[in-house]
Amino acid sequence: MIVEILFQEVCGLYGDSQNPTYLEATLPDAQFIYTKLTDVPYFVNNTPDIIYIGCMSESTQRRVIETLRPYKDRICTLIDNGTPILATGNAGEIFTKTISYVSENIETEGLGIFDLQVKTDLFNRYNAMVLGELNDIKIVGFRSQFSFLYGDNSNSYFIKCIRGDGINPESKLEGMRKNNLICTQLLGPILPLNPLFCEYFLGLAGVQATAAYRESAMNAYEQRLREFSDPKIPFKHD
Amino acid sequence: MKKIRFFIAMLAGKITLFGLKLLGRNATFLPGKIAVAIDKNFLAGLTPPKTVIAVTGTNGKTTVSNLLNSILLSNGYSVTNNSLGSNVQAGVATALLEDSTLTGKAKKEIAVLEVDERSSLRIYPYLKPDYLICNNIMRDSLARNAHTEFISFIINKALPKSTKVILNADDLVCATLAPGNQERIYFGLDVDKIHEEGPLYLQDIVYCPHCGGLLTPEYLRYNHIGRMHCEKCDFRSPEPDFAITEINKDENKFTVMHNGISESYYLINDNIVNLYNFCGLIALLSTMGLSHKQISDGFAKSKIVKTRYDKLQSGDLTITMQLSKGQNPTACARCFSYVAKCPGNNKAIIFVGDDFEASESPCWFYDSNYSYLADPSINQIIFSGPRCMDQYLRAQMAGIPTDKIRTITDSTAGTELLDTQLSKDIYVLYGPYMVKQANLVKEKLIAIGAGGEDK
Numbered sequence: 001m002i003v004e005i006l007f008q009e010v011c012g013l014y015g016d017s018q019n020p021t022y023l024e025a026t027l028p029d030a031q032f033i034y035t036k037l038t039d040v041p042y043f044v045n046n047t048p049d050i051i052y053i054g055c056m057s058e059s060t061q062r063r064v065i066e067t068l069r070p071y072k073d074r075i076c077t078l079i080d081n082g083t084p085i086l087a088t089g090n091a092g093e094i095f096t097k098t099i100s101y102v103s104e105n106i107e108t109e110g111l112g113i114f115d116l117q118v119k120t121d122l123f124n125r126y127n128a129m130v131l132g133e134l135n136d137i138k139i140v141g142f143r144s145q146f147s148f149l150y151g152d153n154s155n156s157y158f159i160k161c162i163r164g165d166g167i168n169p170e171s172k173l174e175g176m177r178k179n180n181l182i183c184t185q186l187l188g189p190i191l192p193l194n195p196l197f198c199e200y201f202l203g204l205a206g207v208q209a210t211a212a213y214r215e216s217a218m219n220a221y222e223q224r225l226r227e228f229s230d231p232k233i234p235f236k237h238d
Numbered sequence: 239m240k241k242i243r244f245f246i247a248m249l250a251g252k253i254t255l256f257g258l259k260l261l262g263r264n265a266t267f268l269p270g271k272i273a274v275a276i277d278k279n280f281l282a283g284l285t286p287p288k289t290v291i292a293v294t295g296t297n298g299k300t301t302v303s304n305l306l307n308s309i310l311l312s313n314g315y316s317v318t319n320n321s322l323g324s325n326v327q328a329g330v331a332t333a334l335l336e337d338s339t340l341t342g343k344a345k346k347e348i349a350v351l352e353v354d355e356r357s358s359l360r361i362y363p364y365l366k367p368d369y370l371i372c373n374n375i376m377r378d379s380l381a382r383n384a385h386t387e388f389i390s391f392i393i394n395k396a397l398p399k400s401t402k403v404i405l406n407a408d409d410l411v412c413a414t415l416a417p418g419n420q421e422r423i424y425f426g427l428d429v430d431k432i433h434e435e436g437p438l439y440l441q442d443i444v445y446c447p448h449c450g451g452l453l454t455p456e457y458l459r460y461n462h463i464g465r466m467h468c469e470k471c472d473f474r475s476p477e478p479d480f481a482i483t484e485i486n487k488d489e490n491k492f493t494v495m496h497n498g499i500s501e502s503y504y505l506i507n508d509n510i511v512n513l514y515n516f517c518g519l520i521a522l523l524s525t526m527g528l529s530h531k532q533i534s535d536g537f538a539k540s541k542i543v544k545t546r547y548d549k550l551q552s553g554d555l556t557i558t559m560q561l562s563k564g565q566n567p568t569a570c571a572r573c574f575s576y577v578a579k580c581p582g583n584n585k586a587i588i589f590v591g592d593d594f595e596a597s598e599s600p601c602w603f604y605d606s607n608y609s610y611l612a613d614p615s616i617n618q619i620i621f622s623g624p625r626c627m628d629q630y631l632r633a634q635m636a637g638i639p640t641d642k643i644r645t646i647t648d649s650t651a652g653t654e655l656l657d658t659q660l661s662k663d664i665y666v667l668y669g670p671y672m673v674k675q676a677n678l679v680k681e682k683l684i685a686i687g688a689g690g691e692d693k
Contacts (some may be wrong), residue, residue: 009444014380015604017440021635026604031456038452057387062375063450122388142599144380188380188601192631220600220627234569 001030001207004048007037007056007064011238014144015188016054016088021036021044022191037067047218049079049205055089055187058101058120058146062108065094070238072111072166079113082138084180084204085144088190090147092176092183099147114176116167128236130186131228132159132174137196140224141186149185158184163228169185180204192217193224208238241281246349247277251335266323270331281315281327281364284334287318287344290672291522292367292401294353294393295412296376296383298515299325304353305519309536312527314559318345319644325352327360333364355389356382358396366516370397371404371522372512375689376461376568377410377605387444388413393419404522406514407478408463410443425521426478427513429485430459440605448473459510460575460607461568476533480521482513489592492675494520501530502536511572520561521575550680552687556582556663559680562671565591565607573607578613585616586661590668590676591623603636607637618642618661650675653682 002190005020024032030049033042037060051213056064068075079085093099095113100106103122110118124145139159149167157166166173167185175184182201186191191198195211195218202209211217225231227233245275251273258265273280293303320333330351337346349613355375372393375386383389390411397403399418406412407424411645416422418637438523440461446453451470458464467474483500485492490505494517503520506512514536523533558580562573584592593597603625611619611633619642621629633643644655651670656664664683668676 009441013377013385013439015601015603018604018635025635035551036452057385059387086530120393125381125384139348142601144384144599144601146384188599192604192635193600213631216634216640220631223627 001027001050001205002025002033002042002048003027003030004033004052005054006034006035006041006051006053007060007067008034008038008054009057010060011054011064011091012088012149013187018189019054019086019088019191020052022189022212023050024196025200026209027207031119032100032175037063040066041071043083044074047081047083049082049084049207050202051085051231053087053091053129055091057102058122058228061083061090061094062106065110068094068111075111077127079179079181079199082180084201085182086201087181087183089185089187090145092185092228093147095176095181095183096149097151097219113178113181114151114153116149116153116157118147118149118175120147122146126236129150129228130159130174130235131162131225132164132166133162133190134159134197134200137192137200138162138225139186140228141184141190141193142188143185144187145185158182193221195221240279241275243615244280244283244342245340247273247280247283248338248340250276252340253406255332255336256380264323266320266327266332268332269335269675270324270333271328273335274327274331279360280331280488281362283314284338284342284365286334286346286365287346287349288527289346289348289368289369290365291350292353292370292383293350294355294358294361294370295406296355296371296374296378296389297563297566297572299352300547301512301542302371302373302515302519305537305540306324306350306522308540309519309523309528310348312536312539312625312635313532313618315348316348317350318344319350321342321350321352325354328356330357330361330365330601333505348571351395351526353604355393357470358393362398362401363427364395365400369404369522370416371518372412372415373406373410373518374409374410375415375442375603377440377566378568379565380601380605381565381599390415403523404518404520404525405493407464407476408459408514409464410462412477416446423480423525424476425479425517426482426518426609427459427510428478428481428483439672446471460571471526474543480524482517494523496521501534503534506537506540509572509576511569512542544637552684552686553689555658555687556661557680557683557687558663558665560665560667561670562667564671567602570667571607571610573667574608574610577667578610578616580663582663583615584661585663585665586618586656587611587616587665587667588620588679589622589629590649590652590654590666590672590679591621591625591629591677592621592669592672593623593640593649598625600625600632603628603632608633608638612636612638616642618644618657620644620652620655622646622652627646639693647687652679653686656686658686
């Protein structure tokens with residue numbers, strides 16, 4: 001099994017860099033390929049079983065888009081063929097149609113997989129928590145972002161929010177999904193924080209694995225689930 | 239009209255200050271908040287002290303401000319400072335209005351202002367610093383500070399071009415700040431040019447800011463602190479104008495080289511972050527014109543405040559109290575590294591976890607380098623507070639044997655799980671909002687050490 005981690009040296013903000021570490025612990029026999037921004041991605045000439053990309057700065061986001069743009073057709077083929085791809089935080093935004101960086105007065109064309117627009121405003125930080133549902137799996141997570149997504153994701157979302165916002169404050173549908181490409185604005189260590197989702201995601205690659213450190217991961221997950229279900233706990237914070 | 243508005247703001251601020259002090263309250267925020275609410279240009283309306291120094295950066299602001307204040311006072315300068323209060327716009331306004339006349343004229347010679355990086359845009363356009371010292375720009379609270387590029391963007395947008403900048407040459411994010419400012423002084427460490435033992439962790443600058451090429455590290459002490467150069471263009475870490483060239487822990491001395499001359503100073507603390515703090519301070523004070531004797535004597539009279547670091551003995555227990563800023567992954571990792579490197583082979587760490595924030599995001603645990611805690615000299619780790627289960631998982635992922643880890647949800651009850659037969663060196667790590675709880679833990683440890691509580 002081959003797992004490709006894209007651009008971890010610059011796409012690992014907010015604890016996202018530990019998602020690959022958790023995958024490595026969960027899949028001790030898998031081969032992990034860490035592709036640098038200056039490398040040709042492994043997926044261009046090969047088919048990895050899983051691809052992961054994490055959170056990045058805004059200038060890095062623009063560079064990542066330009067790095068991947070020549071491989072857009074290959075990325076579409078991988079998505080159509082069902083390769084599981086996980087993009088966390090603002091990484092998923094690279095797959096949208098356009099990104100407007102309003103505070104920098106820059107507009108960038110994304111890879112256009114999803115017909116959504118992104119508005120990024122460096123002078124407005126949004127911090128919140130999300131409790132959502134993916135089939136029968138409860139997902140818990142955190143968001144800290146400058147951006148919101150606009151457009152219709154009603155046929156292409158990741159989770160339905162039980163508490164917290166979706167792709168923007170008017171939405172209850174969080175993230176984007178096409179086949180096994182999962183994009184979520186939840187950031188940080190989403191896999192260790194959600195061991196059941198980790199197992200589900202690996203299932204998309206045809207792997208029946210037990211999430212690493214399962215007992216302690218489940219203890220932390222269940223405690224958070226209780227807290228997030230408590231109506232007294234506010235879901236937005238400064 | 240502008241002058242009337244300013245005068246009303248000043249009067250309201252001073253009355254609030256007087257009232258709060260009369261009530262015995264800590265008047266370090268509200269007076270300035272009221273003044274700025276009445277006159278949003280309040281800071282611009284002041285006639286500031288002759289010299290205004292802004293102290294900013296992710297880690298070390300308070301330590302540098304306190305020491306700077308102490309050294310300047312010990313040399314007979316009159317100083318306005320906000321080191322006891324808030325470092326946002328209202329705190330800065332409070333400190334300045336307190337030491338101003340009703341017409342806004344400064345009564346003191348120098349202002350030493352600790353400035354929260356995020357507040358740069360609300361302060362620098364109105365109050366132009368003569369000097370800005372920045373010790374580092376690292377990952378901090380992800381909710382407030384996002385990432386280091388964002389912090390650089392904010393500071394660069396706000397800082398006047400006329401400000402003389404004192405920057406850490408060993409931190410390329412910091413060293414490339416304020417590119418339009420011509421007067422630049424760099425400081426750094428010219429000792430121990432080696433990769434720090436243990437795994438290197440996250441770097442916040444990897445590619446050349448000029449050409450985008452991959453930067454090659456010559457050495458990295460931790461995160462992106464060290465020296466790097468670009469293979470594709472001539473970009474490299476700047477040479478420090480002031481460099482620590484020798485550290486003598488036995489004699490509590492360190493040596494700084496400047497313009498080919500080596501001078502010795504009293505070593506208050508040997509934590510690497512503080513060495514950078516001290517070198518930056520010396521660079522700033524020398525640039526301001528203070529002599530070696532003035533600075534050196536000031537260092538000898540200064541110490542780090544006890545709410546940040548304290549060490550005491552109770553019976554056979556050595557108790558070290560160490561501030562470890564929550565939400566700040568690098569500051570915490572520095573503390574972990576420091577504990578791991580301290581002498582002794584039977585250390586215990588009690589984490590006094592933040593318990594005021596409902597369901598705090600644990601993302602920053604994963605940005606912090608917990609693998610230092612796997613050092614064999616640490617034989618007990620006790621995570622207390624509501625996030626103890628998250629900490630347990632994080633520690634397990636960092637390779638710490640689970641038989642060394644204990645958890646308890648009460649942030650003041652870590653001592654209940656401590657085995658004093660196993661560990662005599664006890665380190666208590668706590669965030670800035672948990673000083674009260676940490677002191678309770680300290681009292682319990684003192685009692686245990688004195689035999690007052692059977693463990």
